[in-house]
Amino acid sequence: MKPDAAASISLLLFFLDQNRYAIALSEVDRVYPVVEITGADAVSGNDYLGFVNLHGELVPVINVRLRLGLPDKEIEISDMIIMILDGSTRLALIVDSVGEVLEYNAQQMVIAASLLYSKAQVSVISLSAGNMVVKEMREYLIEAGCHWLKAD
Numbered sequence: 800m801k802p803d804a805a806a807s808i809s810l811l812l813f814f815l816d817q818n819r820y821a822i823a824l825s826e827v828d829r830v831y832p833v834v835e836i837t838g839a840d841a842v843s844g845n846d847y848l849g850f851v852n853l854h855g856e857l858v859p860v861i862n863v864r865l866r867l868g869l870p871d872k873e874i875e876i877s878d879m880i881i882m883i884l885d886g887s888t889r890l891a892l893i894v895d896s897v898g899e900v901l902e903y904n905a906q907q908m909v910i911a912a913s914l915l916y917s918k919a920q921v922s923v924i925s926l927s928a929g930n931m932v933v934k935e936m937r938e939y940l941i942e943a944g945c946h947w948l949k950a951d
Contacts, residue, residue, distance in 0.1 A: 806904065807902055807903060807904040808902070808903050809824035809825070809900050809902045810822065810823060810824060810900065810901045810902075810903075811823075811824050811827050811881070811897065811898075811901075812897070812899050812900070812901055813879070813881060813892075813895075813896065813897045813898060814894060814895045814897075815867065815869055815894055815895055816869055818869070818922070819898070820867075820922050820923070820924055821922070822883065823923075823925060824900060826883050826884055826885075826925065827881060827882070827883055827884075828883060828884050828889060829882045830879055830880070830881050830882070831882065832878075832879060832880070833874055833876065833877075833879060834851050835851070836848050836849040836850065836851055836860055836874070836893075837849055837850055837851070837852065838850045838857075846865065846866070847859050847860060847861060847862060848860040848862050851880060851891050853882070853891075856889070858882065858890065858891045859890055859891065860880075860892075860893060861890050861891065861892055861931075863892045863893065863894070867922075867931075874893060875895075877896070878893055878894065878896075879894050879895075879897045880892065880893055880894075881894055922934065923935070
């Protein structure tokens with residue numbers, strides 16, 4: 800079976816420290832400049848940093864650094880907020896910066912085992928029922944490509 804040439808996946812690239820991560824664009828609601836986080840108890844090692852108020856809605860802020868095993872850092876004015884959707888739940892991630900959107904079609908995903916993709920130093924984050932799953936870009940693209948092949 801041939802993969803559907805129109806099938807593709809878009810990933811939003813973002814940075815934490817010197818590390819590159821990506822999240823499926825379909826899980827991203829919006830990207831904003833950082834705003835004040837309220838309700839945070841400033842407890843180191845807490846899964847949540849507090850809440851951000853976006854247009855009257857209080858959105859929980861995930862401590863993505865803790866979940867990824869990175870050291871805490873003070874929020875800087877240059878940081879960004881990625882609003883993500885986990886089902887119907889809206890969550891916020893504070894990241895150092897946001898990069899480009901990476902797009903892969905089904906054929907590119909199937910050949911993701913090639914040397915080109917195995918050298919990519921990008922981890923892909925996905926959410927499922929509040930759990931954060933981190934995979935290497937190569938593994939993520941292979942799984943997505945195989946899923947499309949099976950669906951065809």
